[in-house]
Amino acid sequence: MRTFFALALFTACSFASTAQTRLPSTLVQTMEGKKVDTKTFHNNGKPMIVNFWATWCAPCKRELSTIAEKYDTWQEETGVKLIAVSIDDARSMARVAPYVNGQAWDYEVYLDPNGDLKRALNVNNVPHTFLIDGAGNIVYQHNNYEPGDENELYAKVKALVAKK
């Protein structure tokens, strides 16, 4: 138990340290199998949302479906882009493209089948959302999804656009 507390303490103190501020350089795949370095993700100086999800994760699908209904408006108003990174592994990665199209989502979708980007960004579980400003800085993150969380996320996007 003592070690456990040492561990907890260690983590608590680490809070004070600097957090991840930019996207790391990690290879992910497009749905066509092309490899893309995540440090090349960009949206021409406008904000980006990077969302981790999986076809077996119910709250993830709720979140992306809810945002999909508002995505046109979001894009018109702020130019924000959503990048959906699926952590589906070899078992279910083949289901990602038919699922995404079956939902008629307009997101940019990448596959991270062995969790390389997930580990590099220290994601524990899905859904997990990062908001990146026009200069490439991670300015906000949120774990989990509850209906209504998308409003808070969008308020942050609007604040970023207004600041410019």
Add this chain to the structure above:
Amino acid sequence: MLRNVSYCLALWAATFSAIAIAQDGGQLHGNFSTDAQLYRQDSAIGAVQPPQRLAANAWANLIYTNGNFEAGGRLESYEPALAGYPAGQPFTGSGVGYRYIKFKVSDLEVTAGNFYEQFGQGLVFRSYEERYLGVDNAMDGFRLKYMPYRGVHLKTVMGRQRFGFNNGQVKGVGLVRGFDAEVSLAELLDTAWTSSSNLIIGGSFVSKYQEDRDPLLKLPENVGAWAFRLNYTTPKWNIYTEYAHKINDPSGRNGFIYKDGQALHLNATYSVKGLGISAGAHSIDNMFFQSDRSAPTPFDLNINFLPPLTKQHTYNLPATLYPYATQPNGEVAAQGEIFYKWKKGTKLGGKTGTKLAVNYSTAFALDTTHLGLADDTTRHFGYSSRFFQPGNRQFFSDFNIELRKKVSPTWEFAFTYLNLVFDIDVIQGKPGKHTVYADMFVLEGLHNFSEKNSVRFELQHLDTRQDHGNWATALAEFTFSPHWFVAAMDQFNYVTLDNTFLLDGKTAVEPERVHYPVGSVGYIRHGTRFQVNYGRQRAGIFCVGGVCRAVPASNGLSLSVTTTF
């Protein structure tokens, strides 16, 4: 114990010095998660109070990055591990379970220490972690990744695999070496054709070495496996195939036979906006591939990964009662799936659209013929098989259909029907148990009271005359975005009151009628999540990806915390 504490303190100190460096441009980041449980005795559900009433798993990852250099580690603690955790070898004590350094020199990436890697879909090599299951076959050695041209990816790996944890990683005896090459034509060539389509060709070779100390058998000390894959994509189509072959690999898993192993996986998908279709099939024959031929359990030291061709359900009953796991010794399986969305404004689509998902999967034993002992009694081949020919025994089938519709701006409903055939004898290793035939219905509703507050409920019912009989589940979850949620769930296990009901062919003397109530409260803030549960947890199978772990029944209080920084 003292040694463990000093470990932590050393890392802690390292953290602070790293922060100092971080100010010169590097970054330090990580995450932490813990699952702790206080156990109570509960004879009604067979929950046992372990000698140590409080158990906790904890992990802290720390990564330092500076330009092309990266170093990371993970502190793990199991004091003691949760009941039923992990799937394979025990994890005990606290210490460093994973550490590495990685750097890039132009097109070459070097990793020393622990790493996770996968070749193709993993039929001959996949090292990965699924910490909620306790599956971790991290390599410890080195890896080189080299990209001589754009679109050409070469990888080589060497090392030994993580076997368990005892105040630090415990490694297996076998040595694993592998090489993989992949060419992606669209990235390599710049033609009109490759602007929208792509052909990826890949091949790998993996070998393991383990000394032969068997007094009777002459065991191969080096076992090689190779795989070849093709992936053809167009804007609408994606066709993938991978074939793997393994030379003779007598092991405890296959009864020390000298037969070669092989696997073929095929998958094709077609999708356009509003419609997605997927079809897949595979045949697997003698493809257990572990870096120790005497590995104690099927979860230990796996070099490869054989993905099951079944849908991973998200509702509690279908997800945790009867999930399928690939049978590496032999199976033939197929899956088909359709996703469709009726657009808004159409007759069936209504105002917001209607979504349909239909999925069918099945798995059979491979058609095999047992072979008698040949003249050479030290090299037994076991059986002969007809590749891609299903045998008579069906292991599994799952037909499911889901309709999802938003009926008003504040109400959404989803209805699911499932029909399941589950060979519990083979899949869960419970000899003599009858195959389970089950029908399931799930109704899910979601209502938004306001922009921030909502309620979601699930009503699930499973009907079967085998195993534990029927189950009914009711769940209600109130969410207060963006921070809080409160949920209550009851699972009710019962057999029908009709006394002619036969459970596994015998009259059930005392019909089981057990409730499993559980309540949860959660708080989420940015990358941090706290959750507290109190109540009964049913014995079940917990799966992530293609791997499942049996969780014993328990009663008590549990806490989980995850955070990312």
